[in-house]
């Protein structure tokens with residue numbers, strides 16, 4: 001899956017995406033960081049709120065953090081192109097997971113920008129924690145999301161005369 005992620009389009013071969021697998025024996029450490037992030041955002045957060053925040057780090061059979069390292073001074077490759085490369089790597093990882101019979105969901109939330117999580121993942125100044133990918137096996141039917149039709153997103157180039 002990560003091999004597929006490494007094959008995404010990447011202008012300048014900057015490799016702006018990296019992934020961190022949260023091993024089972026580190027889920028508690030991640031849960032601690034989630035709780036610290038919740039307190040950082042709201043020092044009055046209730047015990048129930050913190051308990052459910054904790055649970056989010058413990059759920060799911062496989063959890064992977066997605067980190068982007070973006071150079072804001074590259075004259076050839078602006079930041080938005082680098083973020084697209086991170087997204088393409090993420091999507092390749094998800095497609096590979098699906099090809100192996102798994103399903104993945106990408107989740108973020110305000111906590112990904114917290115100092116607590118920046119510290120937990122030892123992010124460099126030019127790195128951001130984008131999201132987490134939860135991978136597992138689908139139970140039951142997949143929920144079909146409404147999708148835009150191709151007609152809505154595809155047009156034919158027609159410059160004004």
Ligand SMILES: Cc1cc2nc3c(=O)[nH]c(=O)nc-3n(C[C@H](O)[C@H](O)[C@H](O)COP(=O)(O)O)c2cc1C
Nearest residue numbers: 087090104105106107108109130131132143144145
């Ligand atoms: C970077 C990123 C962060 C996301 N964060 C969340 C999130 O926090 N919560 C959520 O419900 N969906 C989030 N999504 C959207 C879901 O991953 C997913 O696209 C959505 O649930 C629809 O599912 P489907 O398109 O696979 O059917 C995020 C997507 C991306 C790309």
